Amino acid sequence: MKYCLQFLFLLILVISEAHAESLMSIQLNQPIRLEADEMRGSYNDERFDAIGAATLRQENLTLHADSIWFDKRKNEAGAKGKVTLMEKSGTLVGDDLLLNFTSGQARLSHAKAHLSEEGFNLSGESIERLDANNYRVTSGNFTACTATPPAWKFGASTVDVEVGGYARARNMVFYLRDIPVFYIPYFFYPVKTERESGLLIPHLGMSRVRGFETYLSYYQVLGRNMDATLLLDSYSRAGLGKGLEYRYIFGEVNRGETFLYHVTGIEGRKDVYAGRWQHSGVLPGEIFLRTNLEYVSDRSYLQDFAVEAKDYNRELVESYLYLSRAWNKTDLSVQGEYISDLSTSTDAYPLSRLPAVHLAILPQRIATTPLYLRLDVQGVHLQQGQTTIGETLLLRPAARLALTPVTGISLDLEAGYRSMLSKTPNDAGDVGFHDLSARLGTRLQRTFISAEGNRSLRHDIEPEISYLHIANGRQADFSELIPENSFLPTDRVTLALTNRLTTRTSDAEGNSLRVERLWLRLSSGYALSADSTAPETILPLRSEVSLNVAEWLTLRSDANYGLEAGEHRWNSVMSGIQLKDRRRDELSIDYYYRDKDEDGDGANYLSGRLKMPLTDQTSFAYEARYSVDGKEFLEHRANLEYRGQCWGVIFTYRERPDDEQFLVNFTLAGLMEQSML
Template identity: 35%
Template sequence: MKNYCIVLRGWAFLLLALLMLEGGAACAEEYKDTPGAPVSLEAEELVFDQKTGEYQAQGDVLLRRGDQTLAAESMQFNQTTGDAQAVGHVRLFDPEALVTGERLRLNLNKETGSIENGRIFLPKANFHVAGNEIEKLGEDHYRIQNGTFTTCDGERPSWKFSARQLDVTVGGYAWAKHVLFHLYDVPVLYLPVMGYPVKVERESGFLMPRFGQSNKRGTELSLVYYQVLDRHMDATFYLDYFSKLGVGKGVEYRYFLGHDNDGEALLYHVSGLNGHSDQVAVNWQHMGTLPGQVWLTSKVQYVSSRNYFSDFGEVAGEYNRSRAESVVALSRHWGNNNLAGQFKYIRQLNQDDDEPSVDDDQTLQRLPEVRFNMLRQRLGYSPFYFRLDSSGTYLWQKKGAEVARLSLRPVVSTQFTPGDWLELGAEIGYRQKLYAWSGDQEYKGIPDATLRMGTRLSRVYDVAGDTVSKIQHVLQPEVIYYYVPKVNQDDLPQFESFDFVGRRNTVSYGLVNRFVAKLESPTGQADYHEFLYLRLAQEYDLSLTEHTDLLAAERPEAERWSDLRTELIFRPTRHSYFDLDTRLATSGGGLRTFLAEGGLEDGKGNAASLRYRYRRDEQEYLGAKLDLAVLKPVYLNYEQRYALDESTTLENVLNLEYRAQCWSMFLSWRDRGDEQEFTISFALTGIGKTSHFGSRLEPTM
């Protein structure tokens, strides 16, 4: 027997004395002796039949039990059986759903019943269901005859599904038979059966398809199924159709193993059509800590041909790639020591799938490479410090030498600050290199020395503005002398720049300016913003000898001064920036490189940026990007890349999204000169969209 307690309000308190005499004492007794959640009933008029145990309630009736509330204009409630019948503006509330209708029959004990001309609203998923008759089959289970469902608000939703029979499980799925998909009130698609997720957590199921047209791939269609495997892993299965290339099949697997271990893997295959050969791609990316505090990173990538990148690459740097790299690295850090090793394999790719690349045969592979670094540490109580850099590499080529290379460079350094304003530093190192191949070996030792002098000067200026109260200017000049003697290295193998250390006798200077603003917030809390960074650097050659450093790499043999490098980082506000990096030949010849980029954004989805890149006799390039949200509900993204030296547009990309309350439509147009592509996709709230074909190799994590 359940517990029932009656609560009266308004003029119905007059009836309380009668209930206390005729049955009110029984209510108090049942509430005390019987387990279970109590039921309270409130109404403007309330009549109780003690023989049948039934209440007749009229006017703003509220029946509560636990976290459920039933409201209506009038109600009959039997405290013995738990049956309730409600009429007139019926509303049934609980934390998961709101059920409304004209007439309701409900058994509180079994949580079953039915409602006429009813509606169900699930607020967490914004899910609306309506039907001529809704049956409540259990706590979270409903069955609807001749019903509709949607995630759109309003009496005339933008889209909806209608079905002859619909089963809804809150926190599960809505399963429907003989389904029609409507745009507003117009049916446009028939499905014999379908399932729709009715929860906010991720759920397995089909995503909305993606359609497209490309002059390289032809007509495109992507069907995607998303499968939840566990709380920490899932998989996406792709079935793609390209009328000019073939059929693509693939699976993308993502996992999170706890703490900091996560990764994803992709396997994709395209069956060739119209004379195109099959194409295969494999990609595995992982980051995480193994037992023993060993850090593992991997980026393994394999493609069957260079055509794969040109056919399926979607962004610059991907579709014009000519090689695939695979790297697996392990590292362990303890104290001041760090041990790291990696396997790196580079595969050069030709446009011709049948002939191996000559470059691929000569490509230098590192299988493996191991580095041990001892970070700087003080030698006892002396003013000297010790550091060790070392590496061991096995260099291998398909058609070429196989050489083991060992490099050790111990370094002793010291630093003084006389007068607490001047910084003096000195460093002496010795690079020992050893090569071994085919039973032979060669080694060579090369010393080096560095002297550094610098200081840090600062001054604070009072601005007393509404937002900026003070500005600090920091000036950091430095002068560095490098020396490496000339050592004959003709007997050593020369595979790359690392294998040759040239003589060096140079002096370089650097001048850094920093400007930091102190910002006063309305709450009085201070905030600091570095709005300007400017660095000038240049090197002078004392002996006009060969060099290996970056600043001198582009210096003509007869010039003592290297290019003047200027770096500028300007952040006038939190939402704007301008970056500049230039190299100027001071002895004549003008600019060698000029890289500039600037942009604005308002934090509301509107942004614009412009990028310019110039390398003398190599490249002159302009890139622009625009994001607009001011046209809501239409969102626009536009990108353009233009080669100024060739007067050629490299790429135009336009993305449009129409974002409604319960659905979105995506249009994308891409023009690369030799390829034009147009794609369209949709997303319904509760069903994600297919954002790319399964051929995409760039990671999503």
């Protein structure tokens, strides 16, 4: 039969209340309840013992052992045999426990500890509590893996752990299972649940161009809304790379990132570098700001160090800064755009707008009439490299009539006057002429409902005919370089037909789901008089399709087919198919075609992506691009990923005509994994 003794320890102990959240902590002035099969001693004795299935409880702390003793004179307590100490911050188990209430120190032999909030496990010949937040493990192991046995662990002669701080190990050996992998004389990493600064796991790789690659990163927390990553990369054939990534969030809408990278070349390679700043947000005064400023020193930087095809094939680097402010129905925007040509074969620099200012007074309705008035004003400064090409001021007042001559039919008529004042190094003057446009359209709709009434199919047909006329006038030297304000003469009729199929399903609770299954638009036109924008009589036929056959199958296409006499051909095609299933399998195939222009530039290739889980822990992904004209692959990329309970590894293989690369990336649960902004 168990005996029970309950009493208050009203002792003057030098232990702060902060100790309450740490392992092996007993709070002052709190009642302690001690239970055991046999109790020896009394409250007035210097020492008493609890023997047989002994349990000590104080608020959130519980201590189990075969026997527990307390020495009142030394302010010490101990436990022997199957010792288990449990409290909010974690659990300790071992053979022999000694606690000193005066110093707050404790020692547990042949011990194991689990820090629950940090997800951290310790084991060793002994675990010592040095103070409220610091522990020392002798001849032990530590891991953040919760599997039994752990998939990975660190063994060390001594490990000093600061709860909410760092674990520091000496003479450390890293193990996968029980297999030693490598030795480090000194090592530390954060033992925290929040984002914490520290080294990230290195990435290793091999490239035909760059040689053996080692990627080292250091993650630095700068605040709740800012962080940064320092990069140090070694390329045995290319040099040493140094970089910085900086990320920030200010308020609810302002966010951005900065990237800087420099490679010191070796073996005759020149230094290359690049920088980028991207930002999106709202400035004081409700001014919207968006930036994408980029600088690349040399095209070889993109060819050697860019990863995506859209980057390493680039010849142009485009930067812009965009500011806008809206007042009711008035918009003012300022945009600076600079384009740098990295191609060594191009003599002429691309044109840049530094800056372009646009004021738009949106359509204003005149009383209750169907008449609307609007005004567009745009000023542009054009620059080619460091040379100023000219300035232009564009004005277009316009009036629009929105009519409904017959129920269900809309008719829009618009008349405007285009005026341009220009100045170039060789000319200055003005030009102006009128433009007219009209649009007539309607929507026909029919709905088919199932016999049960819970499913329906709606078919919409939207035919429209439009007309655009821009009168002939003298063109300024560079007006054709501003496509959205084209002053080229035009006289054309355009026909379009849009079809939509929409399904709607309802469940027993009345919840409905509407899905657009088909969107198909066909458009073409006829040039009433030949002009430089449409020299052919019949304009190309454009077909735009989006087809959602089912939840797992989507098709899309956007194609232009030339109808001019004697030269029927495709001008451009962008088509694709995507398949997905609930098992997370994914397959997509896309086809891109663009007819060659006067400079001989065009495109004709296929791209595909396959992503599929092989098992619950393993997945495979493959991407490729294939040149239809060249009958060769332009790029391969394959990823094999394993995600275990506590660790993972990603093998990546990339191949393109001028390079071949193999990368290995390890991840360990809880180890140097950062939740970046």
